[in-house]
Amino acid sequence: MTLRRQLFVVICSIFFIILAGLLLLSISSTKDYLQQQLASHAQDAATSLSYPLAAALAQNDKVLAEVQVASMFDRGYYQKIEVRAADGKVIVDKEMPQQFAGAPQWFVNLLPISVQPGEAFITSGWRQLGKALVLSQPSIAYAHLWHSVLAICGWMLAAFVVALVLTELLLRMILKPLKHIEDATLEISSKRFVQIGVQPKARELNRVVRAMNFMSRRISEAMNAEAARAETYRREAYVDSVTGLDNRRSFDLRFNQLLDATTEFQHGLLITLELDQIKAFNNEFGYGQGNQLLSSVARGAQEVMGDYAAILSRSGGTSFTFLFLDADEDLQIAVTGALQTRVIQSIADNKGADKVSFNVGCTLFRAGETGHHVLARADLAVERARQARRNGLAFVKTDEQEITSAGSHSWRTIIEEALAHNRVGLLLQPVVTLRDGVMVQQEVTSRLIDAQGNPITAAMFMPMALRHQLMPNIDQAVISQALAAMRVGSIAADVSVSLNVTAQSMASGEFRSWLETLLRSIGAEARRLSFEVSEFGYSRDLDACASCAALVRKYGAKFGVDHFGLDPEALKAVRVLTPDFIKLNGNLVREATDSASSREHLRSIIRLAASLDVPVTAQNIESEAVVNMLQVDHVTYGQGYYFGAPTPLP
Incomplete structure (x- = not known):
């Protein structure tokens, strides 16, 4: 259970207990008040009845006494009216069964109202003639108590619901930063050192957020520094300092890894680009200009092939090797054509490089082939391009690489049967x-x-x-x-x-x-x-x-x-x-x-x-x-x- 839910349950429980206590106190007070009113009502009735009864009893007129009692009893507010003589003998006795109209029986059983009788002596001068006893009917009190309880419960229930809603909203607002803290904790446990953007107003939560952000920032900085150091060493070992492309060592390692079938691909395309007359260019304009030309060619190749190539490398002094995986025939034609155009432009942009030319050789390969066979075919393609024309392009394929549709279907059948x-x-x-x-x-x-x-x-x-x-x-x-x-x-x-x-x-x-x-x-x-x-x-x-x-x-x-x-x-x-x-x-x-x-x-x-x-x-x-x-x-x-x-x- 979340902290917010636990606090919500505790607060609601406390509020419920308080409301329940107030409800019980209110019911008890109302019940006591009604009991007092019933007793007062009975006493008032007994007192008011004692004066007319004095005349009837003084004359020993029982019929008149009954009439006087009946006139009051028939109003229906009384459970019992009894008139006794001085010797205790009952003269008049009117009684109606106890009634509970207006309230359910379970409520009456749960909250019994104690009805106290009212008594008044009947006198004539200094002589005591008898006594009147009146017992009020509690049905009106039960009905009033029942409706009071319903009203109080309704108001308290409404107050409880409003309190629940306000409590939920308040907890959401106060504890909202905890959700960000929880998310950040999960991210940190997954080695992603994020920052918590919310700054809670509660001092304790604010301190927690600042501490977590500080810890995450320090660890992230250490990780970034370590990653940057690793990248620095990688570049020193495997990146050509002139062009920013992979060097020959990196190309050999990554290419051999591909051929070992550790990478998932169907076929690969190896493109070799060689610049000619670059030595004469260096002798005439210097190695600085020569490096600038190589860098320009590399940038052009990256612009053309950067989104498609798996490896872009400078594999020799004047040689570049580019590698594509699973490129279809249309992409091969488009990329090699764009490469030709872009290299011609790069050479033209360098002053004095008009005598420099290039040749592009392409060959397909598959996993499992040996590296020197693939590179030998690429060298053959470059030589064919050189012999064909200036700034030429040539492809070399083998029968093994030309997979026909029938051969592809046969392989599928072999695999599915296996x-x-x-x-x-x-x-x-x-x-x-x-x-x-x-x-x-x-x-x-x-x-x-x-x-x-x-x-x-x-x-x-x-x-x-x-x-x-x-x-x-x-x-x-x-x-x-x-x-x-x-x-x-x-x-x-x-x-x-x-x-x-x-x-x-x-x-x-x-x-x-x-x-x-x-x-x-x-x-x-x-x-x-x-x-x-x-x-x-x-x-x-x-x-x-x-x-x-x-x-x-x-x-x-x-x-x-x-x-x-x-x-x-x-x-x-x-x-x-x-x-x-x-x-x-x-x-x-x-x-x-x-x-x-x-x-x-x-x-x-x-x-x-x-x-x-x-x-x-x-x-x-x-x-x-x-x-x-x-x-x-x-x-x-x-x-x-x-x-x-x-x-x-x-």
Whole structure:
């Protein structure tokens, strides 16, 4: 129950008790007043009746006495009138049953009115002739008391309702800052250090708000400083100082990651741009002018391709390499044509660069190919462009890349049949603590099995699965099979299980609904599960990742980022949506062993993760030297062939 609701209940209870007490006091006072009025009424009647009765009794005229009593009794305000002689003998006795008209019987039983008789002596001179006794009829008193109670209850109920409304409005106004404090607390717990904009008038709440804002600001500043430091080291290690594009080291790492099928794409387009006669230009105008020309070309390329390209790099002294994923043929033609036009303009804008020319070579590639084969085709395309004409453009394709509609349909059939017959093979690779080698997690990867029993690797089936929107089906099959293995004990019960989920699946509403139903059905077992998304999907579709992260965390599972550290957008994304863990890119880990700048970049990522309280796992560990280096840099967990290769699920 919220604080506002608790205060509301307490205040309402106190107010109700006060009103109930006032109601009881009012009823009691009214009842006492009516009893006094009935007694006074009876006494007045007895006194007024004693004078005419004195004459009748003095004459011993019983009939006259009865007439006098009847004349008063018939008015209906009396329950009983009795006349007694001096010796106590009853002379006249008029009585009417007690009446309760005007009030319900339960009310009469709940609040009985005590009726006191009135008495008056009948005298003649100094001689006592008898005594008159009068008992009032209480029906009028009950009716009056009943209507008084109804009126009082009505007014008090109206007052209670008004008080409730005013109390609710007042509490909302006074405690409104608490809602902002609660929201800010939830944001801070999610590693988003926001500021509370409301300044409450209540001194205590105002102090709480100022303290929270100060704490959030200090932590946020520390996080921003750490993120800026990490970005600085990244730029030093992987950004070309002249053009601001990725350098050759960054391109090689990120390109090899793509080819390892850790990123979800169907096909890629590699564009290589080479400038000719730049050496002569430098000799004539100086290297400063040459760098200005290179920078101008880079800016032009960014303007043309910045919204589409996955990688923009300066891969050599006069060479640029640009990479697109899943670009259709129309986009390829439009982008390459616009690039030609923009580079011609950039060269023309630089004085004396009229002799500088360029050539653009393009080639398609797929996951699973080797990097040097793709780059060799790109070099061939550049050479063909150079031989064709000045500022030329050429494409080089292979039969393997020219996927016909029949081939695409065949792949779809293979994948759907494998799923229909549950031919999904799972492999497990351990994640261990670097300090003592204790296994804490098993990462699950998958492969399909064709009808002949041959394995189909992810690099082979993933592009076609993505094209036909089948990745949600594959991910569902892998998750279901992993849970089945957990139930039968094929996966150790004391370790968590990490499952890879593609960005295509996370963006699917049907997949998220299925996943929520599954997590709800397995109950506490969900706490053993961790779901990983690739760094590429994480930084490119943050909204889908946020929805998926909120979903799995709702049931106690964790959400992490795989192959982290190379994409420049990922460092920004980690502040917006903080994962529960990250796994460092294996290429980055290997690079850090030989490059001081790469290691500083690695350390900056580790420090940023530590400041966000995010555990770090290093991937692709293959030697004890790497383990020692990572321990020095305070990495807690490791994964790689040094600890165990992926093995089929038993």
